[in-house]
Amino acid sequence: MDVVSSLKHAPAAQEAEPAGKSSSARVTAExxxxxxxxxxxxxxxxxxxxxxxxxxxxxxxxxxxxxxxxxxxxxxxxxxxxxxxxxxxxxxxxxxxxxxxSTKVWGLPEYQVNVLQRTAGQAQISNTSDNAGPAQARIFASAVIYPAHVRQRLTERYDPGQRTLTQLVTIDAQLPSRDVQRLLNTADTATLPRPGIPAQRTTTGNEGFEGGRSDATDATQHPAVILFPVLVPRKGEMVDNLRVLAADGSAVPVLSYRQYLQLVAKVLRTLLDIAYGEDISNGRHPDALDAERTALQAVMRRATTTSDEPDDSEGSNALYRAGHANGRTKLANPAALKLAAQLIKKLSSHYAVVAAVPCPVDGRFVVSYERMMTPTLALAPLSEGILSWLKARARLLLGSRPVDFSISLDNAWTTQSYHLIIDCQDGVFVGVQEAQELVGYLNAHWNDRQSRLEQSFAQEKSGPLLELTTPPPYYRFRRRAGQRYAHFYTRFFPEPREKLPNGDRIPDVRFRFYEVPPGSVFRALIASTAAALLIWLIGFVTSRDPDPGTDVPAFLLVFPAVAAAWLGFDSQPRRLLEGTLAARISLLATVLCSIAASGLFMVYKAELPLLQWKVPADMQILGITSMAWSALMLLALLNASTTGYAYLARTWEFIHLSGRTDGFGGPKEHLH
Known part of the structure; x- marks a missing residue:
């Protein structure tokens, strides 16, 4: 079955192959x-x-x-x-x-490599438009190895839910005009004659490869199609609820795992034929066929956590050695061999989610994908301080979970222009946006590039490398103005490099959102203030007359507790924000103070010989002479005061951010 002609609009879901390496599909636990x-x-x-x-x-x-x-x-x-x-x-x-x-899942049988290699050779004979010709092979390999050369603009948007994030990535791509023209010419031709190979129609030779079947298709029935890698995650990484969409929102077909392996095999054979200047299956290049087999084995190898796993560069090194075997120093196209080796090195540790996108005349297209992500819950360790450690645990115990998460800039280096947008629900505003390691990461790459540029000029080379002449990186945050969304923008973001201090790991951007006043803190303030006033009033009366002749105070003291429970804990949240920690602690303190005051009133009314202490030295605290009522009233008053302070501080912060301007004009909101 051909790669493109067999695509159907099936659910666009792709996941990493389970971990392991053996010759069966049986799962065994470590x-x-x-x-x-x-x-x-x-x-x-x-x-x-x-x-x-x-x-x-x-x-x-x-x-x-x-x-x-x-x-x-x-x-x-x-x-x-x-x-x-x-x-x-x-x-x-x-x-x-x-x-x-971790578990082990045995990999594909060894004979599957032979079938895959034979499929690639027979595909070169079946020269239909949906086979990976030179133009399509170059486009696919470049999009995997040098994604920033194809992706002009990438917008990554996150929509937070209660425990998950919905990621929507929109890619604006531009293909080189030379490759587009070749691809379009290929699609308009019924057959693609190759040097020394007659044009004909045949089967793809997929019989026996994981359920493959024969299919002869005329190229004139298919328009030009771009096999574009929209997502290249690491092997072993699950991709949940994936949907790939075109610019008009329609679903785009995605290659299955079998079709993806066929595509890689065809692209690799095409690049090797170009590198050697002839069909390597003619018997004159056995070393190239052996290297191709090793490379395909590296691509088919599934993820594993064992320490004896071969290095990711095994397949690429085999290609390099074959290209210079038997004293060979010159190839017909060394750049094609280098591109093939880089592709195999990348796909040895990663896998590509490939979408079949119709090729436009100008080579510019828009494709997007959407998936669900579950952020890892990171509790503050003791190294950050005992207060942070206690607050993190208190948030879980009290059900307070603010919008506070970090986003890795994994997609920033794959495009020339990158936009990251966090769009939260109404009722919150951006409070903190920071990237602590971003400046060090950019400085490390910029200094390394400047040093290599000076070295290339000192050695009087013909010209500096292309990657050394690109503009310097640039980034900025959208100014906080009380809005519910955060926006991070960067251009020419450098790709992480191994063994580069501070430049080998992609930095994270952290965002924290706060409640827009009044929010839950205001409700907690109302409940705590009511409880403090009632406790003071009943304590003032009871300290002078233990039995006021009515049970109304006992019922009145219960109302703040009921109100606190109803305001703070009754409703079920629908999004990530579940109330602030200050509001939850205040509501809990209100409930405890109200219940304690009701019990203390009944103790005094029954004239039990308990808690009958007086304030020392005949003092009065706000007119209360009882020690128990004074202590309870002070706790309630402290709760109301701290809650009021938190509310006023958060309100001032919102007003301060909302009143700032970036000097670029725009709409204004007036309050009079």
């Missing part, structure tokens, strides 16, 4: 996965822990003596804690940890 304990074991353990808990609370009869009673309670509490640790470890910790162990 380590034994620990299964959760049985239901009977869990039931017996829970019953035993419940009995121990009751014994710790109830204790023993008084006639047993106080020493024995407390000793048995301590022993029961220790046993309960030990059982709880063991149960938690067996029921939750071990199964979760072992469930993420």
């Amino acid at each position: 380590r034994k996965v620990v299964s959760p304990p049985s239901a009977l074991s869990v039931f017996v353990t829970c019953i035993l822990m419940a009995l121990l808990f009751v014994f710790v609370i109830v204790g023993t009869p008084d006639r047993w003596g106080a020493d024995l009673r407390w000793a048995l309670r301590a022993l029961a509490a220790l046993t309960l804690g030990l059982l709880l640790v063991i149960h938690t470890r067996r029921r939750y910790v071990l199964p979760q940890r072992t469930s993420h162990r």
Whole structure:
């Protein structure tokens, strides 16, 4: 089956092949996965822990003596804690940890390489427009190795959800006019005669290759098609819910994994034929065929985590050695061999999601892809400080999750002009946007390029390298003005280089969004202020008359707790923002203070000999003489004051950012 003619509008989903290398599809785990304990074991353990808990609370009869009673309670509490640790470890910790162990998946059988290599040779005989000719091979290889030469503009947009991000990448590409003209001429010709090869129609020779079938197709039935790699992730990386779209929003067919391997084999054979100046399957270049086989094995090898995996450069080195074997120093086209080696080196560690895009006359087209991404939850470690460590855990416990995430600039170097847009929901504004490692990364590449440029001139070369004469990198952030979206822009972003200090790892850009006032902090402020006023009022009266003759204060003190629960914890969030940590802590403090005040009122009304202390030295705190009511009132007042401060500070920050201007004009919002 030919690569393009067999494409159908199937769901455009592509994923990395599972990890491993062997000759079967059977999956074997590297380590034994620990299964959760049985239901009977869990039931017996829970019953035993419940009995121990009751014994710790109830204790023993008084006639047993106080020493024995407390000793048995301590022993029961220790046993309960030990059982709880063991149960938690067996029921939750071990199964979760072992469930993420890496696994091995055996790779494709060895004979598949022979079938793939034979397919590439027969495709060169079947010279139809959908086979990878010189123009199509150059376009595909260049788009994989030098994506910035093809991609003129790339816009990467993220739409945050509650736990996932929807990524939409739009690529504006421009192909070289020479390759476009050759591709169009190829599509208009029924056959593509090659030197020494007669034009004819035949099958593609895919029989036996993972379910391939014969298919003879006339080239005049197909328009010119660009096999464009829209996404080149690392092997082993899953791509979730992928959709590839054309400029008009229609679905674009994507090559399956089998078709992708066929394409790589055809492109590699085409580049090798160009490099050697003839068909390498004529029997005069056995070393080239062996190198081609090694290269295809490297491409077909699936991802693995074992340390004995061959280096990614194995296939490319084999091509280089074959090109200079037997004293050969000159090739018909050394650049084609270099391009083939670079392509194999890239595809040994990565795989391409290839879309079939109709070729326009001017070579300019727009294609986009959309996928779901789940960001990794990064909790602050102790090295960042105890306060940050506690705040991170408190956010999880209280259900407070602000919009705060980092985006890697992996796509920035693949294009000349790069735009990164984070579009959040209404009710938030950009509070922080930073890239701590970005300046060091750009400086490292710029200094290295300047040093290589000076070295090339010092050696009196014919001219500087092309990559050394490109303009310097440029970037900027959209000024924060209280808007809900963030925009990062860069041009001529350098590609990461191995063994370059501070320039070998792509930096991240971090964005943090805050609530637009009033938000959840204002609701927390209302609840905490109401609780503080009610506690002060009832404490003022109760400290003078423990029994005011009514139970209304007890009901009034419950209202702030109910309001706090309704305002902060009742609604189900639909997006990533789930309320600020300050608001959740304030609401929790309001609930606790209100419930404590209601209980304290009932203690005073019943005239129980508890908590009846007076403020020392006959002092009064805001007219309250009771020590218990004074302490409770001060806590409620502190809660309301800190919440009010947080609200005013966040409101001032929003006003300050919204009132700034970038000096470029535009619309204005007026408040009078």
